[in-house]
Amino acid sequence: MLDSLTSGVALFSIAAIVIAMAGTFLSRTADELADKTGLGEAMIGTLLLAGATSLPDFAATLSAAVDGRPELAMSNIFGSIAVNLAFLGVGDIIYRKANLEHAAASAANLTQAALSIALLAIPLIAMTAPSVTFGRIHPATPLIVIAYLFGLRLVRRSQRAPMWSPRMTRQTIEDVPATGRGGGGLSALWLKFAGLTAITAASGWVLMEAAKTIADRTALSESVAGGVLTAVSTSSPELVTTIAAIRQGALTLAVSNIIGTNCFNMLVIAAADLGYRGGSIYHDISSLQLLWGLVAIWMTAILLLGMVRRETYGIGKIGFESFLILSVYAATLLIMIAAG
Template structure:
């Protein structure tokens, strides 16, 4: 396949993924109301996992085909990109600062879990390489951390020990009565399954075209994964969050990003299982370490914004959103020149 054909297909697949993400938004909001789980849990776990399917397939495919840097950078770079997507959703919410209006104890816990899992990955990268049947034990531990953490968050939602202060701009996560009647739960689940398949197939071919572009354009695998494939496979999160904001499902918008980011770290565990040569954590370079550090910084800024809860900010956009965009742009400029 020629470079230009790969670029055209790459853009087309990105559009497919973005369209599928749009269709997921309303269904996710309906599921949150019908099941009683709430927007934070549905957005953070179910929707976050489904919109991450394309990214999983991209990282696993790249790892299996001997492109560990592309696989690693796509996984962590997607988290950085999606954090900036939340800043875009904040800009789309013109009434107030999105992080203020969507105050949620569950989202705060998701953010803490995210930073903890990223820190664990750095510990593994700094340790000696170890594989058992071709898999690093840390990959299994990473999955256990995610399962334990999400279970803890689920219990905390039922019996919260901390609650944000309500203000005139706080939008509570309460069931929308318009989502209740004439909605078939089974049909909703079928829709989710079909959309997951579409996004998954598109994600596989995004990986293929991403590898071709990397090999023929002179762009490094680290930068290609950290920016292009990660942004393309993260388009569902952007579309879902902006759509959720416009529909008034603010908690869903934020939890989709933070919860999706937490799930995205598992890309590394799945990619490690697919990588044939050694531990994918130890096939990483300083570029991947730089991306993880940048992602922790972005996540910390977001978490501070969720705790500080600035009500309006410049142009009704929170300081954390503006700072996140600046950090992202400067960070990727430095990464490109590494």
């Protein structure tokens, strides 16, 4: 698509800016839809916003897989999952009233975090298990889809009829639908959301095409290009929407967007295996992707424990869990860059 490093960098930058701008409007529209449809922030964040903000990852990862570049494809998606969790740490720094894990704790968010860990384990097991395929597809791929759909049912049930709920404190922000909001009718909101989603998805595909050029024209390995360069850029909607949701006071939406996106990204991994023509994509990648996956599980477990522990304030009103998540991510980046 591109024949020079200059054009690759220019197009990459433009696509990243478009993704970031679209993410801001996506968050506002999703919050309005959560109120007007009555679905609530947790389900809108898990299904709608997570799916929309994951589309750049979907387009970028599938593009690399179809192009026969499994390392670039998988490093992008695993790196995106890890950086999304780091974005929650950034959100905790921005939200000054209390630790984000305390204020946004809910049964639905806890269920999503546990689901994310369970889903992440499936491709990691596939990587270390024998390479068995049926029509070029590894058995782990349909298992991811089945587990995701069943997990959504559990999340919905935990929201509708929770068997327990976190103790309410002055710092806890409940998901209470706002009344008398503007923004036009429901149909107009759906059209607006669909348009922004299409722009975000197209920008994600352009971003990966530019990243391929940058990787080919420089000394960057595909592990670094995917796990750092494209992962951060295609995940920028998650950062923008999370910050926007926090500033709007929609804390449940902010957290469910991140965790829901990571769950949805597991479907992206399944799609990458379907699109890859060289057999099982899980066995054509380096051990660095196994490291990304294990780190993502570790970071999710820290977040889950933080929402259970519910520390009200940390040092400088930053939760210990957020500090630990950011530290783990920074250390992993250094390892990846050194190895690449």
